[in-house]
Amino acid sequence: MATNKGIRGRIFRLFDSIGEAPLSPEQRDEVSKAIGVNSAGYDPYGFNLETAERSLRVVRYLYRDYFKVEVHHAERVPDRRVIVIANHGGQIPIDGMLLASAFVFDVEPPRVLRGMVERWVPMLPWFSTLVTRCGQVVGDPANAAQLLERDQSLMVFPEGVKGISKSWFKRYQLQDFGTGFMRLALQTNTTILPVGIVGSDDIYPAITSSKRIGKMFGAPSFPITPTWPWLGPLGAIPLPVPVSIHIGEPIDFEGDPEDPEHIILDRVEHVKDAVQSLVNGGLDRRPELAQLDQFVRWRRP
Amino acid sequence: MKILLTGAAGRLARLAAHALAADGHEVVGIDVRYRPNPDIDARFEWVKRYDHRHVTEVFRRERPELLLHLGVRAGGSQAQAKSRYTQNVLGTRHLLNLCLQYGVGRVVALSTFHVYGAHPHNPTFMSEDHPLRAVQTFPELQDVVELDHAVTTFMWRHRSVRTVLLRPVHITGSHLHNQVSTLLRNDYTPRLIGFNPMMQFIHQSDVVRAIQVAIERGNYGVYNIAGEGALPWRTAIETAGGRPLHLPTWVAYPGARAVSMVYPAFPEHLMDFFRYPVIVTDQAARTDLGWKAQTSVLDTLRSVRDVPPPIV
Numbered sequence: 001m002a003t004n005k006g007i008r009g010r011i012f013r014l015f016d017s018i019g020e021a022p023l024s025p026e027q028r029d030e031v032s033k034a035i036g037v038n039s040a041g042y043d044p045y046g047f048n049l050e051t052a053e054r055s056l057r058v059v060r061y062l063y064r065d066y067f068k069v070e071v072h073h074a075e076r077v078p079d080r081r082v083i084v085i086a087n088h089g090g091q092i093p094i095d096g097m098l099l100a101s102a103f104v105f106d107v108e109p110p111r112v113l114r115g116m117v118e119r120w121v122p123m124l125p126w127f128s129t130l131v132t133r134c135g136q137v138v139g140d141p142a143n144a145a146q147l148l149e150r151d152q153s154l155m156v157f158p159e160g161v162k163g164i165s166k167s168w169f170k171r172y173q174l175q176d177f178g179t180g181f182m183r184l185a186l187q188t189n190t191t192i193l194p195v196g197i198v199g200s201d202d203i204y205p206a207i208t209s210s211k212r213i214g215k216m217f218g219a220p221s222f223p224i225t226p227t228w229p230w231l232g233p234l235g236a237i238p239l240p241v242p243v244s245i246h247i248g249e250p251i252d253f254e255g256d257p258e259d260p261e262h263i264i265l266d267r268v269e270h271v272k273d274a275v276q277s278l279v280n281g282g283l284d285r286r287p288e289l290a291q292l293d294q295f296v297r298w299r300r301p
Numbered sequence: 302m303k304i305l306l307t308g309a310a311g312r313l314a315r316l317a318a319h320a321l322a323a324d325g326h327e328v329v330g331i332d333v334r335y336r337p338n339p340d341i342d343a344r345f346e347w348v349k350r351y352d353h354r355h356v357t358e359v360f361r362r363e364r365p366e367l368l369l370h371l372g373v374r375a376g377g378s379q380a381q382a383k384s385r386y387t388q389n390v391l392g393t394r395h396l397l398n399l400c401l402q403y404g405v406g407r408v409v410a411l412s413t414f415h416v417y418g419a420h421p422h423n424p425t426f427m428s429e430d431h432p433l434r435a436v437q438t439f440p441e442l443q444d445v446v447e448l449d450h451a452v453t454t455f456m457w458r459h460r461s462v463r464t465v466l467l468r469p470v471h472i473t474g475s476h477l478h479n480q481v482s483t484l485l486r487n488d489y490t491p492r493l494i495g496f497n498p499m500m501q502f503i504h505q506s507d508v509v510r511a512i513q514v515a516i517e518r519g520n521y522g523v524y525n526i527a528g529e530g531a532l533p534w535r536t537a538i539e540t541a542g543g544r545p546l547h548l549p550t551w552v553a554y555p556g557a558r559a560v561s562m563v564y565p566a567f568p569e570h571l572m573d574f575f576r577y578p579v580i581v582t583d584q585a586a587r588t589d590l591g592w593k594a595q596t597s598v599l600d601t602l603r604s605v606r607d608v609p610p611p612i613v
Contacts, residue, residue: 038529038598039597039598040536040599042533044580045425046578119422122422122577125493138425
């Protein structure tokens with residue numbers, strides 16, 4: 001096509017993406033059955049397929065065209081419920097959105113990953129409604145356990161705020177993992193699927209972030225990038241860094257969920273190493289990103 | 302069984318009385334409200350507000366075997382906080398003491414899921430063990446929370462009386478004139494711009510059946526009573542046949558306070574429920590009592606505008 005270049009091409013592709021239904025009718029039936037919606041089309045957490053599909057139409061443009069997401073080893077996703085463990089970065093959870101979309105667009109059969117959002121998200125108007133309709137849930141351990149009982153797959157970023165709000169100089173360095181997900185996996189006998197996301201840490205290269213300013217807005221931190229907040233809303237436009245998602249081999253753990261912390265930590269380290277090696281492997285395939293390592297304090301081993 | 306029913310002039314109580322009479326129970330109803338039409342399968346006795354002596358006399362004379370306590374005054378306005386406290390908390394304590402004194406073996410009381418409070422940190426599917434945070438978000442609901450505590454404390458301290466406490470979600474139905482049914486029956490129903498939380502609704506007939514089941518099989522316990530499913534508040538308004546009145550939060554909160562000063566029955570505390578979801582699980586009621594909601598959530602909401610058939 002003659003129109004596939006430049007801003008004009010982008011606009012055309014955005015309209016193309018909006019015009020085409022993201023799921024086929026069979027896939028829709030499958031997804032709503034897997035979620036377990038009631039007579040009104042909602043699940044108790046607020047997921048609604050119509051709204052999710054509408055946002056997927058826009059997200060697909062971002063996914064395919066803006067961030068040019070590549071998924072490696074999608075065939076490794078097992079045919080049962082999983083806890084997806086991934087690295088977190090990029091100041092705002094764009095990586096979560098892309099990872100969840102990858103499980104709809106590039107994994108067969110498509111499935112809805114239920115993410116755990118920060119506790120302050122319900123206080124945000126509009127955004128809170130949108131994320132709940134798309135299947136995200138407030139990050140409460142009780143919610144996670146109940147979702148697994150309902151046979152839903154979870155998306156967990158065990159680094160939490162530490163990971164997402166880290167500065168660019170710590171890019172692709174995994175922060176400390178929480179241990180809650182491991183106890184949950186042992187308790188519910190759920191497979192863990194490590195995932196490495198490459199590219200997400202460069203979307204918003206934060207020079208630093210201020211917890212104090214963040215607190216004023218009720219957010220965990222306030223990032224400062226070369227463009228934000230200096231250029232106003234324009235500075236908040238994410239850099240179009242291509243993102244690659246590397247899915248690892250599923251890991252099944254056995255053991256007592258009530259084991260002492262140091263034993264659980266060993267298992268968590270195992271998962272963390274798996275994620276880190278997926279990230280490192282992904283960076284090796286992306287020399288243009290890997291060579292930026294010379295500017296950072298932390299070097300990959 | 303001889304049942305003493307409080308709040309008997311209320312519509313839910315009348316429905317319950319009718320169903321219980323059909324089950325072969327003898328129902329004696331008392332209320333502080335005067336009941337104009339006698340469509341109830343029960344002997345009705347009007348008691349004056351705060352008239353403890355009269356209530357004691359009813360216990361002495363009737364010797365009921367079960368107390369069905371539906372006489373909870375709803376509302377959350379500051380203006381009526383004191384009188385609500387007297388009626389709900391002190392009144393309930395007095396009734397429970399009378400149960401001990403006159404050997405009433407069983408108590409079934411109706412609380413509400415409002416006691417959990419609409420808090421942004423609430424997990425989905427709150428069980429009965431969840432802390433009652435209503436006071437934290439809306440201190441005027443203190444009377445409802447304390448009533449709930451009074452009944453649960455009574456349950457633990459006096460094991461000779463088999464006590465069941467039910468916490469239903471928003472009850473709707475064609476007969477009811479409670480806050481949420483009335484709001485949904487209006488042409489315009491307030492909602493907050495930017496917030497559309499999930500809400501649970503239960504049909505009046507399901508609550509009546511829960512009461513019947515609690516009387517039949519209930520032993521001791523606190524049970525959440527939830528409907529078939531949840532749906533967003535705006536969808537609920539549209540399903541019930543109304544139109545949403547879109548209000549920004551900075552107008553809605555002071556507006557609700559102002560309205561409730563003039564018109565104290567206005568449910569000011571519901572604003573938080575229009576903002577944050579409160580979703581409870583009724584798993585305990587399903588396993589212990591074998592009760593399950595029958596009416597779908599869409600039918601529950603559509604029934605709000607129906608012309609109510611006569612109860613008897």
